Amino acid sequence: MTLLAVTGLTVAAGERRLVDAVSFAIAPGEVLGLVGESGSGKSLTALSLAGLLPEGIAVTGGRADFAGQRLTGLTERGWRALRGRRIAMVFQDPMASLNPFMTAGTQVMEALRQHHAEPSAALRARCDRLFREVGLDAALHPGRRPHQLSGGQQQRVVIAMALAGDPELLLADEPTTALDAAVQAQILALLRRLVADRGLAMLFISHDLGVVASVSQRVGVMRHGRLLEIGPVGRVLRAPSHPYTRELVDARSRLAGEVRAAASGEEVVLRVEGLAVAYPGQGAFAAPRRVVEGVDLTLARGEAFCLLGASGSGKSSVARALMGLAARPAGRVELTGRVLPPGLAARRDPLSRRIQMVFQNPYSSLNPRLTVLQALAEPLMTAGVPRAEWRARAGTALAEVGLAAEHLDRHPHALSGGQRQRVAIARALLADPAVLVCDEVLSALDASVQGQVLALLQRLRRERRLAVLFITHDLGVARYLGGQVGVMAEGRIVERGDTAEVLDNPRHAMTQGLLAAQTLLPAA
Template sequence: MSPILQLRDVSITYPGTAEPAVREVDLSLSEGETLGLAGESGCGKTSLAMSVLRLLPRAARVDGEILLDGQDVRRMTFGQLRAARWASASVVFQGAMHALNPVRSIGAQIAEPIKLHAGARGDLRERVAELLEQVELPASRADAYPHELSGGQKQRVMIAMALACEPRLVIADEPTTALDVVVQSQILRLMGRLVAERGIALLMISHDLSVLSASCARLAVMREGRIVESGPARQVMTEPRHEHSRALASAFPTVGDPRFRYVEQSAPGRPLLEAEDVSVDFAGRGRTVHAVRGVDLQVAENEIVALVGQSGSGKTTLARTLLGLQRPTSGVVRYDGVPLPTGSAGLRDYRRQVQLVLQDPTGALNPRHTAYEAVAEGLRIHGLADDERGRVAAALEAAELRPAEKYFARLPHELSGGQRQRVVIAGAMVLEPRVLVADEPVASLDATVRGEILSLLLRLRVARGLSTLVITHDLGLAWNIADRVAVMYRGEIVELGDVEQVLLDPQHDYTRTLLAAVPSIERRVV
C-alpha cells in the first residue's frame, strides 16, 4: 500500500533570505499512521506542513517532490488543488479563536467546505449534526457563535471542519496550544479515536515533545530546517540520539522526578499578599455565577505559589481580585497586613508593589512601541521621572536582556518570543515590586525558552527577594519552581499544600484528575 503522503528531498526558500527555511526533508505517512513533527519556532515545521496543500506564500520556492496520493502537489492545476484541499487532506490550524469567523455560526462554518465540494449530498444540517457528534459536541451547538464556546469546544469545531469532506490526511498544527491539561487530553484522545476509526493519516505539529510522544506512534524532530532525528515515539522520547532531541525531551518536566525540581523547599516569611474568605459573583441574564467561592490563600515573603486549575475554574478572576482589578463580593484582600485601598490613588500606589505579567507577550506589547517605551511606561504612569534611562536599563538587565542598550530601539516583531516575554517581565520589574502575579508566563513559549524564563523567575526571587503567584494549568511548571500549590476547582481551593505533598500524594479527586491528564510516554492517549 503506497503512502498517503510522501515528501522527497523537500526544500523551501523564502525571498530575501540567504538560507532555506526547510532543507532536504524526506518523510512518508500511510493510512492509519500518526507522525509527530517536533521543533521550536522558526525550525521550519509549519512551512513544511503548509507546503502539502500549497498554502505557502506564492513567492516561496519549493524544491523536491510533495506527493499526495501519488500526485505531486507542486504540479497540480488549481482545479486539482481545490479538489485535494479538504477532500484529500485538511488542516486543523493553530489557534481556533483566530481561525474561526466570529460573525458566522459554527454550523455554517462546518458546512462551508462541504458546499465547496461537489460530492456533498443529502441534508446539510444532518451532516453538520453528525460531524458535531463525532467530535463530542451536541448538535444543538450548530447555531452557536465562536464567542459562546470554550477553547476546547472551538478546537473541536476546527476538527469537525477538517473532517467534513472525509479526508485521508489531517494536518494538525499545534492543536492543543493554550488549552488546559484536561481539555488537551480530551482533544488528543478524540483525534486518536478518529484515526483508529477512520484509518486517516495524522500529521501533528508541536513544540511540545511530551504531547507528541503521548499521541503519535512516530516522531520526527526538526532543527534549522532539517530533520535531525526520527523514529518510534518511545525511542525518541526516552533515548534521543541527537542533542536537540535531548534538549526538547528534557524541557518538559516529569512531575515527581527530582531532576526537574529547580528549587529546594525553604521556609517562607510572613504573609505578604493574602485573600481571606474571598468570593466574587457575577450577575446577568437572570442568573448569578459564583466565580470565586470563599477562598483563603496567602503568598508569603520569598515564596512562589502556583495556582493551578482548568480554564473556567476561577483562577484568573481570583488573580484580578488580588490585583485590585475586581472587587470581591465578600471577604477581604490584604497586602502586608492592610486591606486593599478602594480609591484610585491608593490602588495605583498598591500596584507599584504588586505587578502583573500577562500570558501572551505578543498581545501584551504595543506593536508600535519599542522595548524601551514598553518598560518605561510604568515609570511614566507612576510619575517616576528621575533617571528613567537608568531604571529601564536596570530592568532589562535584570530580565537578562544584555546589554540593555542593544534592545532599547527594538520593536516587538524584531524580538523572539522569549525576548518579548523578558520585556514584559522587565516592564513589571522596573517599579521594583515585592510581588509578581504571573498569568501563564510560559504557555506560548518554546520548550527550551520555557526553562529559561522559569530560571529567570527563580533568579529574580534570589536577587530581589521577589514573591510570585504563578497562575497556570501546567502541573509541570508547579513542580519546577513552586514552593506551594493551590488547586482551584469551580471557584474553590480544593487542595493546598507543599508541592511534594499535593503533587505526589494528592488527596482530592480533581487533583488526581489533573495529574492523570498530564501527557507522558507511559500514559499514551491513543
C-alpha cells in the same frame, strides 16, 4: 503505502532559508509528530503543505507529493481542489478559526456546503454525525456561539469543520497548546480515535514532547529550519542521537520531576480572604455571574503559590480580580499590609504598582508598533523617571532577565517567543513589584525555553525575594516551582498544601484527574 512524501523541502523569505531541505513521509493511518522550539520551521512546513504560506515566503526547493499529485508549484485553483477536501488543517487557537457571530452548527454546515452538493436535510444529518463524532451533543452544541463553549468544545467544533470534507491528511498545528491537561488529554484521545476510525494520515506539530509521545508513532525534531532527527517515538525519545534532542528530553524530564522548596519565615506580602469574582450577566437585566467564590490564599516574600485546575475553573479570574481587571463583589485583598480596593479602583491606587502581571501570550501583551525601549518606558514614565534615564534603566532591566541592550531597538516580531516573554517580565519588574502574577506564561513555549524562563523566575524569587502567584495547567511546572499549590474546581480551591504532598498524594477527584491526564515521556 505512502500518502505524503516530502523530499528536500526548502522554504525561504528572500535569501533567508526558513525550512532547509526537509524530508519525511506519512502513510494512511499514521501520525508523524514534529517538535522543536519556536521559529524552528514546524508551522511553515505544515503551511507549505496546505498552500497557506504568508506573503513574501515561498517554497524555493524540493518537492511534496500527495497521493501521487505534486503539491509544490500548484496554482491557487489546484489548491482549492485539495485544501479542505483532501488536506485539512487545525490551528492552535480555535477562536481564531471560528466566527464569533455565528453558531457552531451554522459554521459546520457552511463547511459541509463547500464540499458536498446535497440537499439541506442530508447536510443537517451529516452535521449531526460530525458533532457526535467529535464528542459534542448534536442537540445542544450546534445552537451555541463560540463564546458559549469551553476551549475544548471550541476545538472540537474546529475539528468537525476540518472533517467536513472527509480529508485524507490532517495537519494539526499545536491544537492542544492552550488547553488544560484534562481537556488536552480528551482532544488527543479524539485525534487518536479519528486517525484509527477514518484511516487519516496526520502531521502533528507541538513543542511538548509528552504530547507528541502520546499521539504519534514517529517523531521528527526540528531546529533552525532543519530536520535533525526522525524515527519511532520510543527510540528517539528514549535514546536520542542528536545533542539537541537530548537537550529537549532532559529539559522535559526536569520539568516533570524536580521539586523546589517553599520559602519560610518571610513577611506575608499578599493575603486574600473570601475572594469572589463576578462577570456581567447576559442581557440587560441579568444578574452578575459569579465564577469564583470563597478563595483564600497567602503569599510570603520569595514564595511561589501555584493555582492549578481545568479550563473554566476560575484560575485566571482570580488573577484578573487581583489586578483590578474583574469585579470583586466579596472578599478582602491585602498587599504589603494595606487593603487593596476592589475593581477598577485598584488600578488607580498607587499600591497597585506592587502587584504586576505577566500574561500568557507576550506577543499580545506587547504593542507590535513599539520597540522594546518604548514598551519598557511606560512603567518608567509612570514612576516619574526622567526621560534621560530611560535607556539606561531599561537596559539594566533587560540584563536582569538575560537579554542584551541591543534588543532595546527591536520590535516584538523580531524577537523569539522566549525573548518576548523576558521583555514582558522586565516590564513588570520595572514597577518594583512585591508580587508577580504569571498567568500561563509558559504554555506557548517549547520545553527548553520553558526551563529557561522558569530558571529566571526562580532567580528573581531568590534575588529580589519576589513572591510569585503562578497560574498553570502543567503539573511539571508546579513541581519545579515548589512552594504551595491550590487546585481549583468550579470557582473554589478544593485542595491545597505543599506541592510535593498534594501532587504525590492527591485526595480530591479534580487533582487525581489532572494527574491521570498529564502527558508523560515513554519510560526509559
